[in-house]
Amino acid sequence: MARKSTVLLLTPGLLLTGAVFLSPFVFLGLTSFWTQRPNSLLIDPAFTLVNYVRIATDSFFLGTLFRTILLGIVTVAICLLLGLPIARWIARRAVRTRGILVVLMVTPMVSGALVQTLGLVNLLSLLGVINGLLKQLGLIDWSIRFLGNEGGVLIGLVQAFLPLMVLPLITTLAKLPEDLEAAARSLGAPAWRVWVTIILPLAMPGILAGSILVFFASVTSFVTPQILGQGKVQTFGTVMYQQSALVNDWPFASALAMAMMLVLGVLLLAVRAVRRGLERRPVIGSAS
Amino acid sequence: MKYGLNGIASLGLCAVMAATSLTPVLAQDFTGQTLVVGVWGGDIERLLRENVIGPLEAETGAKVELLLGGTGDRVAKIYAEKDNPTMDIAFLNIFEAPQALADGVVVAPDPELQIFKDIWPDMNNGCYAMSLAALGIVYNKDAFATPPEWAALWAPELKGKIALPAFPGSEANGILAIAGRLAGADEHDADASFAKLAELKPIPLTYSNLDELLSLVDIGEVAAAPVISGYAIAGMKNYENIGFAFPTDPGPVLTRDMLCLVANSPSPELALLFAEKALGVVNQTAYANELYFGPTNSNVKLDPEISAMLIDSPEEVSTLTQLDWPFLIENRSAWTDRWNAEILVD
């Protein structure tokens, strides 16, 4: 039916995404096949594959890509472990506290990366709250190094992106039919079994949605690894920043961005295939 | 009424200018025009507002706007906007200025201008030399009884307690070159430089701002770090346990802030007026007294006490280590990869 009005309604949004958001990527896609002139920051627009060859043949960039993805996967795993119980409680148990629990979860997300990172630095740095407390208690003489390594960055990523996991989980978990669990429980199924056979499979759409959000946010993030990693933890975000803002090699930075997007695109397609598979599967029959 | 006030104001300013005979330029009317200056935020911003922007706006009726950010952001911006710039003046580092001139994104300094002649000879490379500083050592006074030489940073007992700056940049390229010289080579020998610098590993911190570094040096978590004079000397006052050394063997690495006039900028005349004031005696004296950045203007006279703490003459400059910046820039990309792999990874 109203095809024309649909198109009309979609136009502003598509124009904004297409013209403002996507057109720079088309431009960057072009740039990634160019190089800088020797001894100059100016670009020589002649087609070449050198940037991609450099990424594919340098173990540093491949290693960084691998490490970034690994960091993303671990972040997703931790967020799931912490987020599932929170989401479940908010969806099922919390009645009067529900609102405040959600607000407390969302506040950090909307207060900006800079403030959060600043707080984490004050908390974890050599002169921060945790080291200060430990020293006062006489437990340590020299500060423990929480920052400048993968652990510190991981804490920052979980802190920043846990809400992205919790929110879609709440929506999904709230929709689960209660009688199914009750039936399983009355048949004597222990709690872990109810989780494994009923809750987790049914919550899969929410788990996938949350995982994708967290994963994408963490692998493309830059402020968190830059500041918490203290320049020592290299991720694709920090390397892109280094190449674009410090080395000023924009063609190479563009190629890095394109490589990252390629990897993300492939991952997204894989997840989509998994989701299709889930949808096709008979919902509960296969549980046992 | 308003006109009258303006008239009185500009008369007064003309009188002031005639009295101090700073420049022969008559105060022109630039009312309604805007000058955009790209510069670092913080104390430099404050001094420029006090000594340059305030007077300039009063004299010309123009409005000066500051674009705050790091040098990398500015370089990105003037190159991206090459044909259609929004910035009139950009403050750059010593090594970016000649590059920017060669690429045609900034205007070459004009040797006929008085302000060019006022600056010590051979300093206006690419752009106008704004201030002098040098890469020295900030150190914890418990770790070192006397101001240390470069070689002292390699003492075995300090392993793991020497912080480094981020690469690339004048600080990081500077300490890499020093490492090369200590290894008996110089900055042209990348292998020797990287191998020597890697002996400092593990690096406890890649510092991104001075407060972070100084508070750690103060309590001894970091024993020492290569830092550019100026800010560091000014910031030391807040801490009890910090010293700053200008080593002699080799001498500290010369760095310089450069004031660049952006090519094809919207307001070139106004930009020149800004440059004259920024490079002038008043502003450079304030830079020296408050931030310990050495003046490039040969007419600046400083208290001996201040003068001792900064680089302010060609004689002093000749004792500094000067680097082959074009060579370093050429290798910047490749060396960034090496730095990531050989210095940062424990």
Added chain:
Amino acid sequence: MNLRRAGTDTIWIAWMAIGYIVVLLPIVVVVFASFSDSNTFRFPPTGYSLKWYQAAFASSEYRNALGVSLLVGLLATAVSLTAGTLAAYALSRSEFRGKSSIETLLLAPLALPHIVWAIGLLQIYAWLGIGGTLLGLVLAHAALTLPFAVRIMLSTFIQLDRTLQEAASTLGASPPRVIWHIVLPLIWPGVLTSALLTFLTSFNEVTVSVLIAGSRYLTYPVRLYSELRSQGIDPTTVAISAMLLALIVVFALIGERFLNWSRRV
């Protein structure tokens, strides 16, 4: 049985507490640090004072920057919300080929690396001659925040009871009247929620604004970031951040109380 249940509840709550501590502690520390009396934060603090709050109210530079952030945030929210609501309405109301691709497309800004995008955008803006302008910054923020607007409005429209509209139409109400009298009253909590989220995202945006913002429209986070990269954090900004945090929490609680926020995001 009850005892056992209480036991599992305790473990459950303890486990949840870990998540909340990780998420909230850094923010608590920022508020705490804003009352420290020294130039740089260290723990335990040497003393407490309100001087950074006084400095915050005295600084015209920060006031200007906050004003710019407010202006940009409001304009970007208006653009993004309008485009997002229209698109979400269309997506919720009709089925057509390529619908899921369009949905993915509209969510793209969530996933693609922003720093690199900003460099491409900078060059396109320079070419169009809108570099450093308010328009450029607002468009960039609107594009970035569009996914939030689309997402929340889409779920709002999907939850909307369609029978009401159909009933109104059958009774002869024209489409504008249906929208004005039926749809708008039902969706305005969703509109407010996405407006708030969109606004806050724009208000705090730093990665892109560092490159895109012009001198006249330098936002507060850009100012903060430029300090973080040179001399260090000005404690005044910590006090400002603490006040902004308090404001956000107050707004969120009001939103929760009156708009049932937690059921919309």
